[in-house]
Amino acid sequence: MLFDNAYNDNNIMDTQQTNSPAFSSRLGFILAAAGSAVGVGNIWGFPTQAASNGGGAFLLVYLVMIVLLAYPMLVAEVTIGRLRQRNPVASLRSLSERPWLRRFGATSGIVGLLVLALILSFYAIVSGWLLAYMLAPLMSLLGLTQTATWLTEFSITRNISMMVIFMLLTIYVVRAGVSQGIERWSRRLMPLLFILLLLMAAYILTLPGALDGLKMYLVPDFSRINDPDLIIRAMGQAFFSLSIGVCCMMTYGAYLSRDANLPKTTAWVAGIDTLVAFLAGLLILPAMFAAQANGVAIYAADGSLLSADTLVFTVLPAMFDTLGGAGPYAAFGFFLLMTIAAVTSSISMLEAPVNTLCEETQSRRNGVVWLVAGSIAIFSAIIVFNFDALFGLVVTVTTVYMQPLMALIFGVMLTWVLRQHLLLRALQQGAENIETSYFWRIWPWYVKFICPLLILLVMWRG
Template sequence: MTTRSPAFASRLGFILAAAGSAVGVGNIWGFPTQAASNGGGAFLLVYLIMIALLAYPMLVAEITIGRIRRQNPIEALRNMSERPFWRGFGLLSGIVGLVVLSLILSFYAIVSGWLIAYMLAPLMELLGLASTAEWLLTFSLERNLITMLFFMLLTIYVVRSGVNDGIERWSRRLMPLLFVLLIAMAAYILTLDGAIDGLKMYLVPDFSAISDPNLIVRAMGQAFFSLSLGVCVMMTYGAYLSEKENIPKTAAWVAGIDTSVAFLAGLLILPAMFVAQNNGVAIYADDGSLLSADTLVFTVLPAMFDTLGSVGPFVAIGFFLLMVIAAITSSISMLEAPVNALREETACNRHSGVWLVAFVVTILSTIIIYHFETLFSFVITLSTVYMQPIMALIFGVMLTWVLRQHRLLKALQQGSPQISQSLFWKIWPWYVKFICPVLILLVIWRG
């Protein structure tokens, strides 16, 4: 017998926590790099369209699954039907989703450890500890292990305190700070020479590029991944959402905040790239392609910070602090989902569950670090390119094809009694049932 899920104390707490889960390193760095590599303003326009067409409807679906029974994803998916086959399928789907989430956290902790290292390095330089700064900036087994462990301990500290005192409390603190840092740094970067060229590229779309199939698929994938879909996180948070809350409106707030952060990140990163180029740092190759797109945050931007003189170290600390905050707001949700499932399914206490799941994830991260060349890219590709879309497709099918429609309507009516008369109810169930699977399959196929 499962225990009941905890709950957020307020709608604001849920919105900030769910948005924090969605806002991560991929959102702040991945989106701007994709935009820079795929037409700037054209990519931004198609991305916004895909948020509305694909990501938001699926976000509503996953939050709804979680709140139907207010239990962990394994139990929620198992109870989509009374039939033995679908109950077993739901059980397996929940377990696989949580395993994929743990794989994502295992490489996410490694990358986030690098961010901590790059945040501390300029501080060490200012303190006169040049050798320590060099160690932090040098790729090595020891540095990767130590910074990964430090990041995991930060995540454990938040999740161990529970939903209200841990996740909700820190989301209320970190998300506003994230916005303040983003806006302040973007405003500063826009005052530097070369920034306006990046701003024009970002905000002025090339309409001839909008029909490029590759750009459309990449924008669709970025919109899909930016909202943490397909990995049980939004289901877990949905179980914590009060029955009085309107799911479509609350999901719209989460999607809106997530999209706003991505947009602000673009206002920071693209102008910063052109500032770097103006200062002699190579950004684009001769054929127009973006140089080192995957590692730009660890190569080009630090080189740009070095050209800013005495203010450079402070800008570098601020930028990487921003990245670390984004990483933590995502990692706490990644750890919380399997911890709550373990707590409910086995009746273990939260403290033990946090340490057990974190230990398993840390072991996975350690294995990846020791076999970096072989496993790092493989785990990222397996979990994000293939498994996330597949699991989101399965969750959508479970909600709209397996769950009886009257139960779905009842779940949505808890926070919106008149929703059956709304345009949303007339369109959304059928849209998720037929259109979203086609779009997701297109992402998988092209991926």
């Protein structure tokens, strides 16, 4: 066991930082945590959901969900991680001295990590597609048309090959550890992601038809905001986008210095993530209507979005094909952007179970990385071979239902199980006068009472 059965106020607040990896700076944490949050969910999932659910109406409900649910629960998860500065299983186990609650906490951590592994299993497949579509324009420019065709055609060999390559990229970063791997690459990739996103959005908005997509995105249809399906999808998207309920942020919280102000630092993470999602909408929805102006069908006769689940692999490549000589370069830039976003998220998904196994079994990182990544890759292959039956099922169960449910459990564990004076002491680290702030007056009871009721209400209506 990682900590003694004896449990007291001083024990739970021990730092034990000497044995734990850590980010070298607050900026390193913000970029890494934002990188975990910013991923395919932002640049593929969010715009697709917006396009399928009324554009501006979905954007409005999504922003409300970020403020009312996702941000408060994000603070809760990061707080749990920093309390003990250990892996999620150990951190949740440490919230109580009662044996049954310790077992429940540890079990909750294990379930969260299993959900995370399932998410990474389908995420690696989608990210492999992104990698393939990034390489395809380069192959075409080099005259390797058969290779380019293979990269863009749906096949078992393509799906497995690119999934394995993407997992190897993720392994490369995670093997190097926190500061030399995750933090170093987050510092490099996140600024590049912003630059590419802004350049691509600016370019797309100059194309004919793009302003129609912009109007759809920014002008909400208020008749749709009460749609239960829209609301639950917006909540699921908010939780998926911020990596909540699957122990990623809890793991990164364990690497965060005790000098950092938790509410402000997590607000930066949530703000950057939401900004990227918003900018992605400015890119994708205008691009859809630009494609439509060039003769590409994007909506069916009944108004439903065509190829909703594969929007970025059908509509956008068709639009790039209409751009003439600039098309391959635009396609490469867009899918490079998507691949960077995918990597910044996948490294956090792999890090959480790797860190847990390393600490719980006292094993070496290198071997654990290969064990965990290999196991997830095997399940990804199973999904590939049973794509129609498993892919959509795994996506829906994990992101729409399990993430909010696990986030609810984590929030309840922190606010109902942990004694309030210990919670206050944890938040005072980096914010000495927080007990006099509106945050402390509102956040604990809000997470304790309001967030669970809102999450359950939204799931029940959905």
